[in-house]
Amino acid sequence: MYEARSITKTYASVPALSEVSFTAVPGEVHALLGMNGAGKSTLVKILVGVEQPSTGTLVLDDEELVLGSARQAGEHGIAVVAQDLNVFEHLSVQANLFVMREPRRAGFIDQAIMRERSRRVLERVGLDLDPRTLLGGLSTGDRQRVAIARALLFDPRVLVLDEPTSALQARETEQLLELIRGLRDSGTAIVYVSHFLQEVFSVADRVTVLRDGRTVVPGVPAASTTLAETVQAMAGDxxxxxxxxxxxxxxxxxxxxxxxxxxxxxxxxxxxxxxxxxxxxxxxxxxxxxxxxxxxxxxxxxxxxxxxxxxxxxxxxxxxxxxxxxxxxxVAYVPPDRQRSGVMLDSSIVDNIVQVRVATLGRGGLLLTRRALARRAEQRIRQLGIKVDQAGDRLRVLSGGNQQKVMLGKWLEADAxxxxxxxxxxxxxxxxxxxxxxxxxxxxxxxxxxxxxxxxxxxxxxxxxxxxxxxxxxxxxxxxxxxxxxxxxxxxxxxxxxxxxxxxxxxxx
The missing domain is CATH 3.40.50.300 (P-loop containing nucleotide triphosphate hydrolases)
Known part of the structure; x- marks a missing residue:
């Protein structure tokens, strides 16, 4: 049994968690629920060693556990599939499964063993493909399943799943839920974090709800509550x-x-x-x-x-x-992942703001000087209250909120x-x-x-x-x-x- 006892976590004196307790029991799926900002992610990071609690303890099979990293948690049989996946698109599926854990024979990586173990674990998550396939060529859903397979590779005692079905289609989701039920029945303790409440109630044995960093529903049997009651607990008044x-x-x-x-x-x-x-x-x-x-x-x-x-x-x-x-x-479109598809991080703030106007629409590109374009960008910076030192700075140096304002600025400059x-x-x-x-x-x-x-x-x-x-x-x-x-x-x-x-x-x- 894996326990978090009276966990408190503060950041610069601001509490993210206050006296939160949570238990993962072998042979159970324990759902961890809450709205954005409730403290779920902080608790997950503590459970898997990415963060350390300010006060409180972690206990595994009645022994206090001090975790300094996710790798150390893995050595104790605690595995996580994070929401951001943390996979490497330029590597093969097989390399992603074994990254930093490659089996060796006589000092050399044993490719044959890697392929065989890769095939077995990929089959468990419903993937029929050559392990040597480049990960970047897979769909988002298949990449999610590769991340889950990586967590299963060494048969964890505790498996933490953070939004595991977020990128899956209905058929893939049901396959994953069936896999989770099988893992539970084989004795794995599963922590399940999800916004999909119907899925939660189809697979969870217990439910904990956090709100504003505190426990409001403390690990009750899922059969004893309803989706509507859970929504009310998450949202509060x-x-x-x-x-x-x-x-x-x-x-x-x-x-x-x-x-x-x-x-x-x-x-x-x-x-x-x-x-x-x-x-x-x-x-x-x-x-x-x-x-x-x-x-x-x-x-x-x-x-x-x-x-x-x-x-x-x-x-x-x-x-x-x-x-x-x-x-x-x-028509303007602002994507959810600005750093991958919305802005140019290594270009200047000026270039980001004027890029659509000049490059796509061709408005004034031959007539406006760099100085004139900079003046236009500076007008948008003032209009949107973007906090910058110099408009010629790289976009990368700005905060996430200011980067998002720059993305809005480029569409305003394009007269959207x-x-x-x-x-x-x-x-x-x-x-x-x-x-x-x-x-x-x-x-x-x-x-x-x-x-x-x-x-x-x-x-x-x-x-x-x-x-x-x-x-x-x-x-x-x-x-x-x-x-x-x-x-x-x-x-x-x-x-x-x-x-x-x-x-x-x-x-x-």
Whole structure:
């Protein structure tokens, strides 16, 4: 049995966890739940040796354990599959499985043993492929399963799974859940962290809920509670979730542009999605990973063109066939992973802000000097309150929140009037989050179309006028935000059904 006893963790005197206890028992799946910022990630890092508690102890089979690293945890039979996977795309699947743990014979790496053990463990997670295959050529879901296989390679006693199904399709998810049940039945202690509550209740034996760094549900049997009760425990007082959208655009401001999705479909992602977003409002699309919300924005932008239906601007201008065509029609897309696909970290702040205007749209590129372009960028820096030393500095030196503001700045510089944003405040601090929300509301008030896809229900309720819910590839509801609560929206994204207390504006239900 693996126990965390009265764990407290503080960062610069700010408590992330306060007196939290948690137990992983052989032959059980113990779900660790909570909303963003509840303390789940901090507790997981402590359980696997990445972080050390400020106070409290870890105990394995009645012996106190002091862990200085994840490697040390692994030596005690504690393995983790982290949400960010930590895999190496330029290496083979086999090399990823055995990284820093290669078996040797007479001082040389034993490739034959590696291939045989790789095949066996890959088969356990439902992957039929040559272990020598380059990992970078696999789908996101298959890479996730390789990460899980790596954790299983040395038969851990305790297996911590942090959002293990976040990138998997329905069939792959059920395969993984079946694997987890088999591991549990063989005596493995499993810690299961997930936002997908229906999956949690299909596999968990016990449930612990954290809120604001404290335990609010202490390892109760899963059969003794319900999904709705768990949502309430995660969210706290329902009254705290009532939406208050500050400085909303008045109905008279909803003029300028409009964006319509007309029966849009993308094979394997979503089907028959229709909605209309008007300038002057912020429209939210709520949905968990795999719901189709993310792919919907990518499709409208042209990053993943739809297989069926159309997306149109102002009633008759089609968009979504190619990214360049969408950009030329004033459509902007802000991806969730800015560092991989949204910005150029090793280029200057100036170059990042003017890149779309000059490189894609060709506006002023031959007429404007570098000095003139720098002046334009500096105007955006002042407008968005971006904290920089010099506009010529590399983007890499900025904080995550300021990098996100730069990405918004490049689209403002490109004169975009339709903004599609996927988790726009992911990994930014609370002050940058407030600044970005203010920018988005200001864009809407000026007549721009603003559509936000997010799994963060608090963010959507805080900033949006209307919210649609994506569930298993369908837009199952569209409601006005007034009076919508966090528990109600959480229940909807997890079940596809909006609670009866919310009665306005259902679509595609």
């Amino acid at each position: 329902a009254a705290a979730g009532v939406a208050v959208v500050t400085d909303p655009a008045s109905p008279g401001d909803r003029s300028a542009r409009s964006l319509e999705a007309r029966d849009l479909g993308l094979i394997g992602a979503f089907d028959h999605v229709s909605f209309r977003a008007s300038g002057g409002e912020v429209l939210g699309i709520a949905g968990l990973e795999g719901s189709g919300a993310r792919e919907l924005l990518q499709s409208i932008f042209g990053a993943r063109p739809a297989d069926a239906g159309t997306a149109v601007l102002d009633g008759d201008v089609e968009v979504g066939r190619t990214m360049n065509a969408s950009v030329r029609r004033g 009037t339709v903004f599609l944003l996927d988790d726009p405040t992911a990994a930014v601090d609370v002050h940058a989050r407030a600044d970005i929300h203010a920018v988005l509301r200001g864009l809407a008030a000026s007549g721009a179309v603003v559509v936000i896809a997010s799994s963060d229900t608090d963010e959507l309720i805080e900033v949006c006028d209307r919210i649609g819910v994506m569930y298993q590839g369908r837009l199952c509801a569209m409601v006005e935000n007034a009076g919508l609560t966090t528990p109600a929206l959480l229940e909807a994204v997890n079940t596809g059904v909006m609670p009866d207390v919310v009665t306005k504006g259902k679509v595609n239900a």
